[in-house]
Amino acid sequence: MDSTTFDRFTLRFHLLYVPQSLHISGIVRLGHPSSLNLQKLVPSLSDFSSFNCETCELSKHHRATFKLRNDEPCLHPFELVHSDVWGPARTTGLCGARYFVTFIDDHSRLTWVYVLKDRSQLFAIFQSFYAEISNQFNAKLLAFRTDNAREYTESSFQEFLTSRGIIHQTSCVRTPQQNGIAERKNGPILAIARALMLQMHVPKLFWADAVLTATYLLNRMPSRVLKGKSPFEILFADKSPFSVPLKVFGCVSFVHNLNPSRDKLDPRAHKCIFLGYSRTQKGYRCYSPSLQKYFVSADVTFFEDVPYYSPQGGQLQESILSSPVIPTPIPFAPQAPPISQVYVRRRHHGVPLVPPLVESPPLLPSSASTSTDLPLPQSTSDLDLPIALRKSKRTCTEHPISNFVSFDHLSSSFKAFSLSVSSIVVPKSYREALSHPGWRTSIVGCRWVFTVKQNPDGTVDRLKARLVAKGFTQTYGLDYTETFxxxxxxxxxxxxxxxxxxxxxPLHQLDVKNAFLHVQADHSVFFKKTKIGIVILVVYVDDIVITGSDKEGIQILINHLSSSFLTKYLGYLGSKPVATPMESNLKLMPDEVSVVSQFMTNPRVPHMNAVIRILKYLKNAPGRGLFYRSSGHLRIEGYTDADWAGSPSDRKSTTGYCTFIGGNLVTWRSKKQSVVARSSAEAEYRAMAHTTCELTWLRTVLQEFGLLTQGPTPLYCDNQAAIHIASNPVFHERTKHIEVDCHFVRSKVESKDIITPFVPSGSQLADIFTKALPKNAIDSICSKLGVIDIYSPA
Structure with a gap:
C-alpha cells in the first residue's frame, strides 16, 4: 500500500486503539483539526463532544449564528417600541441637525423620526413621543428595545422608564442584530432620502428635510411583513394616508405672499424649494433661501419638472421663470464703458462659480457695445483696474485666466452686477469718504469729552480727554439699545x-484703564458666597465697586484684578457721602416735566418757561443728594400713589412710587399711565401693581444675596378702595377691566409676600412723584426720603 494509505491507517490506529487519554496528544500533533475533518478520517468516532480542548476554543472561537426573526408582530400597538440613533452627519442640516432618532411600533411598523442637534436631546424627545402615544392612542408602552448607547442608559432615562413600569430591552455589546428592526430601518430611510435629493440636485444641507419626507412616504408604502398593508393603514384604518397631494421633493414652488405690509407692486408669491409635508398642518413645507425662512402653506403652486438647484449645486436664479417680460435697458454713464473682462472675487464656500444655465433676455440696450477693442478711459489709474485687466495674458500656460474670468460667459444682468461691484472704491482717508454721499451718511460723528480725575482726598490727579462717538446716531429698532x-x-x-x-x-473703588468693551457676559453685578461671608462686585464701564462682609476675600479679589488688568485703586468710598441726582423725580413741579417731555418735538414758549423754572430749582440746591445711613435692619418698604386724571390734555393718571431698603431710598418712579382710569380706585390699583413688581424684584435680589428678612413686605397706600380690592376675592363690574392686575397683586398678598397697610395722605411719601406740591410739603417729604444738602450750615 502507498504512503497515504499507510498514514491514514496509522492515524486511525492511534485514534481507535490508543487510550482516550492519549487522543488529545494525537489532535495536538495534527494541529487541532476541526471535528468535520476528524469525522472523515475516523468515521467510527461519531462523538467528539468529550474532547474539551481549550486551545481550540481560544484559537477558533466564533460568534453564534443569528437567525432572522420569524415570529409575528405584537398583537397590540406600542406593546414593543424599537429605537435607534443615527449620526453624526458630516453635513450639518439647515436647522443645525446632525442626528436623527427613530421610534418604531412593532405592531404596525409605523416610524416616528425626530432630528436632533445633539444626542443629549434624546431624553426630551422620548418624553414627547411617550406623551403623544399615551394621549393620542390611549396606549401603554410595555417594552422599549434599543442598543447600549449612553443616552439610553443614563440615570434620568432609566428612572423615567422604571417609574412607568416600562421594560428596557438592550442588545448585547456589539450585537446590533438584536436591535435589527430599528437598525435595518435606517437603510430604507436613507436610501429614499438619497433618491429624493439626487433626483432634483438638492444640496446636502437639506438632508434632515429629506429624511423626514422619506419617513413620511415609507410609512404609507405597503410592507411584506404587514401582508401588503402600509404601517399607516394598520394604525389609522379609517384615515386617508395623504392629507395633501404628493409633489416632487426639491422642485420649484411658489408660496403666496401673505405679508400685510406688501404694496401693489410687490410680488404676489415667494419662490421656494419644496421640502416636504407638515405633520400638524394641512399644507406643504417650503423654504425660501433668499428670505432664509420656512413656510407651511396650502396656497402653493409647483413646477414639478423644474429643480430649484442646478446639477452643479447652484440655484437657478436666472431662469425663464424669473426673467422679466419686457427687457428694461439700463443706461451706462460715458465715463464707465463696458469692459469685456472682469476679475470675479473668490466667493464663499457653497456659492457656485458657474453662471446660470438659462440666461435672461439682455438688459443692455442694443447700441451698447461689448467689444474688447474699446480703449479704457485715460484718467483711469492702473491700480484701480481689476487684476484681469492689469495683468496681460501669460504665455507660459495654455489656459489663460482670461478664458475663464470674462464677461463672455455671463448673462447681461449678472454682467451689470459685476460692473457695479467693481466700480465701488473703498475710501483711503476721511476727506475722501466725505466726498462721496454714500460714505458720508455712514460716518458716525464724534466729539471730545474732557474730565478732571480726582484722588480720594479731593486733589486733582490728572486731566482726561476722550474722543467718543455720538450715541444719537444709533438706529432705533436696530442698535438703539445696544451698549458696548x-x-x-x-x-x-x-x-x-x-x-x-x-x-x-467696606466700599472699595477701582478704575480700569481699558474698559471692558468686548466682554461676553450680559451681567454687571457679581457676587460670591464664601465660607466667611459674601463678596459683591459692581461694574460700571471702567469703574468697579467692591463690597461685602468677607474682608479677606475682597482683598484677594482686588489683588487678582490688579494682576489681570491695569487698574488704579481709588480708596474707600465710605469717607465721604454718596450723591445721586434725583433726575426729574425730585423737582418742584414733576407734572410740568412730564408735560415738557411730551412736547419736545414741537416746543412752545410755556414749555420753555417750565424748563427754566426747573433749572432755577436745581441751581438753588446744587448740594442736594441722597444720604445713606445705618438703620440697623434690612427691611424692604414701598409707597405707592396715583394722581387720578391729572393730565389736562388726555385725563390720564400718573403713577408714583418709591422703595426703601434698610431705611434708605433705592428706587423710585413717576410715569403717566398708558390708559385712562375710570375711577381713582382703578388708578391707585394700577400704581399698586407697578409697585408690587418693583418690590418683588427687590426681594429677589436680597434673597440671592441671602439677606432677605423674614415676613411680608409692606406696601403703603392711602386709598382704602384699592386696599380692599387687593384682599377681596370677589370680582364685580367695577374691577373686571383690571382683572389681571387684581390677580397679580392678590397672589402676592395671599402668598404673604406683600401686605397693604393704610397710610394717611399726609404721610404718603410717593405723593411728590405724582403732582406738584407746595414748598413746605416738598421739604418735608425730601427730608423723609433721605435728601440732604451737603453745603447747608451744620
Missing part, C-alpha cells in the same frame, strides 16, 4: 450702597 460695555443700573448700585451702610461693609 457693562453698565450696572443705578437702582442696583443704590441697593449695594444701602447694604454696605446698614451692614458696615
Amino acid at each position: 460695555s457693562p453698565v450696572a443700573k443705578l437702582n442696583s448700585i443704590r441697593i449695594i450702597i444701602s447694604l454696605a451702610a446698614n451692614l458696615d461693609w
